[in-house]
Amino acid sequence: MLPPRLPAAALLAAATAALPALAQDAPAPVTLTAKEDHKRTMDLLGIKELRRGADGNPKSPNAANADESKATPYPDLPDPLLLKSGRRVTSPEAWRTQRRPEIVEDFDREVYGRVPRETPKVKWEVVATEKTMVGDVPVVAKRLVGHVDNSVYPAVTVDIQLTLTVPANAPGPVPVVLEFGFAFPGGKGPALPPSGGKGGLSWQQQVLAKGWGYAIIVPNSIQADTGGGLTRGIIGLCNRGQPRRVDDWGALRAWAWGASRALDYFETDPAVDARRVCIEGLSRYGKAALVAMAYDERFAVGFVGSSGAGGAKLHRRDFGEKVENVAGAGEYHWMAGNYLKYAGPLTAKDLPVDAHELVALCAPRAVFISVGSATVEGTWVDARGMFLAGVHAGPVYELLGKRGLGTREFPPQETALVDGEVAFRQHAGGHTTGPNWPTFLRFADRYIGTPANR
Numbered sequence: 001m002l003p004p005r006l007p008a009a010a011l012l013a014a015a016t017a018a019l020p021a022l023a024q025d026a027p028a029p030v031t032l033t034a035k036e037d038h039k040r041t042m043d044l045l046g047i048k049e050l051r052r053g054a055d056g057n058p059k060s061p062n063a064a065n066a067d068e069s070k071a072t073p074y075p076d077l078p079d080p081l082l083l084k085s086g087r088r089v090t091s092p093e094a095w096r097t098q099r100r101p102e103i104v105e106d107f108d109r110e111v112y113g114r115v116p117r118e119t120p121k122v123k124w125e126v127v128a129t130e131k132t133m134v135g136d137v138p139v140v141a142k143r144l145v146g147h148v149d150n151s152v153y154p155a156v157t158v159d160i161q162l163t164l165t166v167p168a169n170a171p172g173p174v175p176v177v178l179e180f181g182f183a184f185p186g187g188k189g190p191a192l193p194p195s196g197g198k199g200g201l202s203w204q205q206q207v208l209a210k211g212w213g214y215a216i217i218v219p220n221s222i223q224a225d226t227g228g229g230l231t232r233g234i235i236g237l238c239n240r241g242q243p244r245r246v247d248d249w250g251a252l253r254a255w256a257w258g259a260s261r262a263l264d265y266f267e268t269d270p271a272v273d274a275r276r277v278c279i280e281g282l283s284r285y286g287k288a289a290l291v292a293m294a295y296d297e298r299f300a301v302g303f304v305g306s307s308g309a310g311g312a313k314l315h316r317r318d319f320g321e322k323v324e325n326v327a328g329a330g331e332y333h334w335m336a337g338n339y340l341k342y343a344g345p346l347t348a349k350d351l352p353v354d355a356h357e358l359v360a361l362c363a364p365r366a367v368f369i370s371v372g373s374a375t376v377e378g379t380w381v382d383a384r385g386m387f388l389a390g391v392h393a394g395p396v397y398e399l400l401g402k403r404g405l406g407t408r409e410f411p412p413q414e415t416a417l418v419d420g421e422v423a424f425r426q427h428a429g430g431h432t433t434g435p436n437w438p439t440f441l442r443f444a445d446r447y448i449g450t451p452a453n454r
């Protein structure tokens with residue numbers, strides 16, 4: 001028998017009354033320290049012990065290797081153009097429809113984790129707009145917040161912080177360089193860049209000088225940079241406050257997901273040409289920039305700064321930071337839980353994929369691999385390991401009618417390898433993309449300098 005009919009207004013009132021109750025009833029997120037969650041992940045994988053990582057201190061008995069003759073314990077890399085069936089990929093079509101998805105699946109499951117099939121919607125709000133000057137360039141600077149729909153689990157709130165600055169007098173929509181920023185730029189109002197120091201132009205000023213805009217997204221507003229935060233942020237929200245499964249996404253994919261949501265916003269902003277957006281980051285955010293570029297094919301150009309292990313550096317190299325470091329309690333949250341296996345029962349050579357294939361996922365788009373001087377920046381990030389990933393991504397670019405690095409010889413410092421779609425330059429400075437900006441911008445200009453180029 002049908003229940004008695006209620007008037008529509010009463011039904012609506014009943015339904016909306018239930019909503020706040022639901023919010024209050026949502027249990028708080030599980031609270032675990034990074035160490036506890038790391039141990040929990042090991043338990044899920046049945047791992048008793050992990051090998052310890054290398055030590056950054058060269059005097060330590062366990063110091064990271066800096067001897068090139070010992071850097072290649074596993075010389076064989078997975079072939080990006082060999083299907084799991086054993087068949088060779090010989091057409092762009094087979095790359096796109098068969099091999100690329102295989103590589104994506106391996107990275108998803110074993111390395112960076114899977115983004116849930118459905119993620120909550122993000123509603124972008126412009127919270128401040130200011131007409132101002134950056135150096136002598138009039139700009140429009142906006143501060144935005146991306147409110148992530150948390151109706152499935154109101155105990156976790158995620159508000160993505162983003163600033164966007166474009167030249168005020170642009171004749172049309174402009175290219176934008178999107179950076180994963182280290183801190184929330186600009187307090188209350190929109191952000192203004194610091195000057196470049198020593199009389200030089202800041203990277204923001206260099207970007208504006210091209211007539212382009214820049215944007216800065218705050219990774220920590222998407223996902224905290226600690227294993228103790230995995231039940232909160234976007235990962236925790238999607239898991240309704242529960243800890244991760246072993247193939248769930250880590251922070252790198254979460255940060256990249258946030259950058260993709262910023263790109264969604266750019267697609268709606270008439271000041272931006274969203275088909276001409278670069279993604280840039282340094283260090284852990286260099287890793288995130290490469291992951292964003294690899295997974296979201298809407299990004300036109302990548303500028304990947306000193307990304308090291310988990311970024312462009314080959315996992316199979318033993319030079320500087322190792323898989324065992326990234327799998328430790330301080331960094332494992334960047335990756336999928338499954339990645340821990342390769343520092344325990346398995347080793348780097350058992351990974352089904354390596355970093356050259358992450359670079360290959362960017363093909364045919366342009367990607368610039370940046371690193372600092374070995375003497376100033378140090379050897380932890382492994383310049384050559386990142387260069388080699390670029391080299392071994394080459395065959396995929398070539399299959400797609402593009403050019404890779406064009407050499408297998410590691411170039412002298414300050415040599416720009418920029419003739420192909422994979423670029424590399426080791427600058428003379430430290431742990432920064434700073435000195436490579438002019439070279440990068442000239443490189444990027446080929447791809448996004450004019451709308452007709454794409």
Ligand code: GCU
Binds near residue numbers: 306307308321380
């Ligand atoms: C550490 C870590 C690197 C990381 C870097 C950073 O050095 O070992 O993997 O890139 O921090 O992000 O600052």
